[in-house]
Amino acid sequence: MQDETFDIVVVGGGHAGCEAALAAARLGARTALVTIRFDRVAEMSCNPAIGGQAKGQIVREIDALGGEMARVADSSAIQYRLLNRSKGPAVQSPRAQCDRRAYAQAMQAVLRRQPNLHVLEETVADILARGDEVAGVVCESGRRLSARAVVLTAGTFLRGVLHCGPKTWPGGRIDEAPADRLSQGLERLGLALGRLKTGTPPRVDGRTLDYMRLEEQPSDPEPVRFAFDAPDGPFDGLPCWLTRTTPPIHEAIRANLDRAPIYTGQIQSTGPRYCPSIEAKVVRFPDRGHHQVFLEPEGRGTHVVYCNGIATSLPEDVQDVLVRGIPGMERATIVRYGYAVEYDFVPPTQTQATLESKRVGGLFLAGQINGTSGYEEAAGQGLLAGINAVQRLLGREPVVLGRDQAYIGVLIDDLVTKGAEEPYRMFTSLAEYRLLLRHDNADRRLAPVGRRVGLVSDTVWRRVEEKERQIGEARRVLQTVRRGGRTLEAILRRPDVAWTDLVRDVPDLADLAIAPEAARQVEIETKYAGYLARQEAQIERTRRMENRPIPADIDYGQVPHLRNEAREKLARVRPRSLGQAGRIAGIGPADQAVLMIYLGSRA
Ligand SMILES: Cc1cc2nc3c(=O)[nH]c(=O)nc-3n(C[C@H](O)[C@H](O)[C@H](O)COP(=O)(O)OP(=O)(O)OC[C@H]3O[C@@H](n4cnc5c(N)ncnc54)[C@H](O)[C@@H]3O)c2cc1C
Structure with missing residues (x-):
């Protein structure tokens, strides 16, 4: 079969892949977006909401840089809330409940209209490489696409396995097949793989809820939208609803822990600590009699309601008891049971701050495959990976956002420096300069970067x-x-x-x-x-350290007085600067000082 030739191939049409493909095509690269099913492009696998704490800032950063997520979220929003409105500006974050179908369809329409972009429905089976350089991909159908850069955004699909009680079956998410062959290809290229887990709650039919027993959570009437050029003004939003679990439900869960895959050993991998399943919450907080449950409509034209707060992989009969025990949900019909997914990821200390693999030139990785969780985290990485794939082809300087410049900068720096022992999600507390990284000034911080690259009109x-x-x-x-x-x-x-x-x-x-x-x-x-x-002064001090480069060819074995553990970790991460070296878990100020003296002696 004749190879088809592109400049860039993006694998996966999730939130990372859409941004990567659009950025690459808009910057002039002939781009292929290869994804298993076009009708599932930009699918929100879990809750149909965009933004929230720290994530709202990321969405506005994506908009400022010239990405798409903010516009699509605004076009499909059914409820807006500015979180922490009564607190300081550093922690205020916009959040929107979106219409799940409308969101995906709006993004699909943008992709269809984008010149330079070709969307192909295929499953990628392997990555082609010539020596240490990527050369393209091979699809399961045998189709070969050659390219000078490949952006891999496979989400939760690599050797994905779903769990609901004792039942397990292969899948990338519900009703979708996994991508089983690509993992072997990555291992053959020398990439180490790890395994993570995440889960989702049951969905119910909104017509079977007793709204008199639920607390209404109205939309902000004059909301903060995501896109900087979205018109201000009133918004006719749908309410969400609040209820809580009860002690008898917790009892029922405890009585069935011997059928909970996260406790029976059926699920081996680590899930997100900050977003635990209801069974994990009941076990971890035995004294709590209640946990909040937000009931969030999935759209204007559907009765499906997402039950935020009770993610679970307990068996279906236990989920029935759980849901019907919640005040206001006594007669609820479950339209989809909760489940968990385990999948392969590429531990991100193998990746550079540009999101290019350290081992394979031209291979970029973005999204859940880097150990993150969340649509916004995925989209932010996808955008940067798409930009840097093009910068590489054009022989231009890569774009690396600083920790003092963007949440996306904090996110990527944390990933490539510290790795991901569990699914990583962004919080305002992870940013040391959060008063500077506000949602309201994202355009002032980042539009100049987007303009320089060529994405800002x-x-x-x-x-x-x-x-x-x-x-x-x-x-x-x-x-x-x-x-x-x-x-x-x-x-x-x-x-x-x-x-x-x-x-x-x-x-x-x-x-x-x-x-x-x-x-x-x-x-x-x-x-x-x-x-x-004060934050600016601190940034200036840090910048002096940050800007002290470490030569790429440094041999840590030759650095005298360095502790063995530090030597090992530095050799594994290979930080590009003294500042980054200091942020590696287990590297202390004393190790940094030893390294600084050594670099000074070499200068
Ligand atoms: C069950 C479940 C629960 C979740 N719970 C949460 C949660 O509580 N909180 C949270 O923040 N996030 C959660 N998520 C994660 C959230 O969905 C992801 O973080 C986000 O969608 C990641 O975006 P992505 O672009 O990296 O990958 P995805 O959105 O997963 O998209 C991956 C895309 O790649 C395609 N693909 C994969 N392999 C191939 C291949 N070999 N060839 C071609 N195409 C391929 C797929 O078809 C898909 O379109 C959950 C996901 C699932 C499945």
Whole structure:
């Protein structure tokens, strides 16, 4: 069979693959997106929600860089909530409940319209390599696609096995076959594989719920949307509903632990500690009488309701007892039982900060295959992998986002430096500079990067420049106009004074007609100026260390006085800078100092 030739092949049409393929095609590369089933492209395997704590920031970063997730989420949102609205700006995160079908269909439509992009329904069986360089892929059908870069985003499909009680069967997720052959191909290329697990709750028919017994969780009426150019304004959202588990349910779960795959030894791999199944919660927190259950509609045109908080792989009869024991769900009909999936991943310390494999040149990895969990984490990596695959083909500098620049930077740095012992998800607490990495300033942080690469259009760029201009103008007025002997800036720092108060009282400010988004920036940056200055100073100190490069050919065996454990870990991760070396688990400041002295002696 004749090889078909592309610049870049992206394997997998999940959240990582869609962003990777769109970025590559938009940057001019002839791109193939190879995925098992087109109708399942951009499927939300678990809950139909985008954003949330720290994830909402990632979605806005994707938008700022020129990715797609924010727009698709806005087009299919059925409920918005700004989480932590009453807390500081560093931890506020937008979240949207989406229409599951509408989300997938909107993304599929974007892919179909994208010039340079060819979507092929195939299962990739192997990666082709010439020496240490990737050369393309082979599909199970025998079709061969040659390419100079391959982005692998296989999600939960590699040797995927599903579990529901004692039943196990092969699958990438419910009703979808796994990809069984590719794992061997990766091992043959010298990549080590690990195994992880995740799970999902049952879904019920919304018509069988007793809404009088549930607590309503309304949508924000004037929501914060994800895309920076989405129009503001009112939104007609659907409510979600809150209820809780009860002690008798916990008893029933305890009585059936001998049939729970995570306790019988049937599931061997590690699941996400932060997002445990209901059986794990009952075992880990024996004193808690209740756990919250959020009932979230899956769309406007469906009665399916997702039961957030009771992920489980208990047998079906136990799931019946569990669901019907919950207040408001006594007559609920389960339309899909919860289950767990185990799958292969590529432990990400084998991957560089560019998301390119250390072993195979031109092979990029993104998403769940790198040990993460979550649509946003996957999409953020996919976007960067797509960008860097093109940068490599063009012989340009790769894009590596710093920890002080983006949550996506924190995510990738954590993965490639520390690895993933369990499915990794992003939290605001993982970012040391979270006051700088806010959702509201993602465009100011990252649109210049997207513009430099070529993903940010002229129209979007003009909007970013206009916002900067307005911020500059507002600052000038705040710093120069005085009231009662104090600058407006000093007055705005007071906790009881808001931007809107100043605009009402000061004609110079009102005349500027600053857009709400720009005004919000000025207000936050004025009120938190002290904290922000301290974070900037800390970044500067860290940057000096971060920027101290470690030569790629360093032989850690030759570094005197280095502890054996440190030597081993450094040799495995091969950090690119002293800063990254310091973040490897088990590498302390003393090891970093030894390394710094050695590098100084070589200079
Ligand atoms: C049961 C279950 C429960 C989950 N629970 C949670 C949760 O609680 N919280 C959370 O944040 N996330 C959860 N997730 C994970 C979430 O779905 C993923 O993190 C996210 O979808 C990962 O995106 P991805 O692009 O990496 O992979 P996926 O969305 O899995 O997409 C992978 C794509 O690759 C394709 N593919 C795979 N192998 C091949 C091949 N060889 N050839 C061609 N195409 C291939 C597949 O068809 C699929 O389209 C869960 C997933 C599952 C299945």
